[in-house]
Amino acid sequence: MPRKKRIWIPHHFYHVVCRGNRRDPLFRCRNDYLAFFHILSQLHEKIPFEIASYCLMTNHFHLQIRSTEEPLSKVMSLINKRYANYYNTRYKLTGHVFEKRYYDKIITDREGMLEVSRYIHLNPVEAKMVKKPEDYPWSSYYFYKNPSTQKPQYVVPHKISTYFVGDEREQYRRYCGFVENVDL
Numbered sequence: 001m002p003r004k005k006r007i008w009i010p011h012h013f014y015h016v017v018c019r020g021n022r023r024d025p026l027f028r029c030r031n032d033y034l035a036f037f038h039i040l041s042q043l044h045e046k047i048p049f050e051i052a053s054y055c056l057m058t059n060h061f062h063l064q065i066r067s068t069e070e071p072l073s074k075v076m077s078l079i080n081k082r083y084a085n086y087y088n089t090r091y092k093l094t095g096h097v098f099e100k101r102y103y104d105k106i107i108t109d110r111e112g113m114l115e116v117s118r119y120i121h122l123n124p125v126e127a128k129m130v131k132k133p134e135d136y137p138w139s140s141y142y143f144y145k146n147p148s149t150q151k152p153q154y155v156v157p158h159k160i161s162t163y164f165v166g167d168e169r170e171q172y173r174r175y176c177g178f179v180e181n182v183d184l
Contacts, residue, residue, distance in 0.1 A: 006104065008071040013052055013107045013159070015116045016072075018080060019060040019099040026059055026087070026097070033138050035090075036061075037152065039082045044154040049075050052159040053117040055124065056138040062120040064107070076102050110163055117160050118179045133179060141179070147172040 020026040027033050033056055040051075049072075053064040067075045084097035107113050121144075124136035133141040143149060143157045147168065151157070157172070164174035 006071070006073045007106070008067075008073065009106060010068045011066070013050075013064050013066040013113060013116075014072055014104045015107060015120075016063040016065055016076060017060060017103040018076075021096045021099050023059050023099070026061065026083075027056055027138070028091070032087070032090070035086050036083055039079060039086070040154055041152055043075070043078055043082070044152070047075055047078070049154060050156045050159065051140070051154050052113070052156055053120045054140045054155075055120045055136070057123060057127065057129075062123060064113075064116050064120060072104065076104075113160060114163060114178065117175075121179050141176075144172055144176055144179075 018026075027036070036056060043049075047067065047070045049065055049067040051063055051065050053062075055062045065072065065075070080098055080102065087097045088094060107116055121133045121139055121141040124130050124139065125133055130136045133139065134145045140155055140157060143151045143155055144161065147157065147161070158168075161168070161171040161175045164171040164178070166174065
């Protein structure tokens with residue numbers, strides 16, 4: 001039976017999730033995370049895309065991503081293929097690295113953008129890996145807590161922070177309060 005064709009709406013963000021095959025680890029050490037970021041940077045030079053939020057967990061990753069020039073399926077195919085090649089080479093493996101096709105869901109409104117971003121950033125807290133989202137090193141939350149920090153070109157936290165009132169610093173502060181469920 002043929003697979004259902006994915007729908008791509010260029011100006012919308014999507015929540016994308018990819019899992020390791022059999023829920024095996026995708027990231028075994030610091031170098032694996034860094035390799036994934038390197039792949040994103042290399043690919044971004046050829047096919048522009050934007051990531052508003054991300055979190056790389058041990059056996060899966062979340063991206064809040066959009067691609068305006070090429071179908072998202074092409075971008076994700078290249079990300080996953082390149083990472084699978086890296087992973088299989090590094091660990092001297094063959095076969096599937098990812099469980100199945102990536103999961104994706106279109107985000108159509110402000111509330112969806114905020115909820116997906118919060119969900120992504122709280123993933124390591126929910127998994128009891130850290131107590132606070134800013135303590136997890138493989139998440140974009142660091143860029144929200146420290147907006148003046150140099151970020152990769154593909155990371156665009158302002159696409160989320162501008163939903164809040166105030167100057168740039170205040171917008172980021174309010175977003176972090178929203179994630180951490182703190183009244184500001």
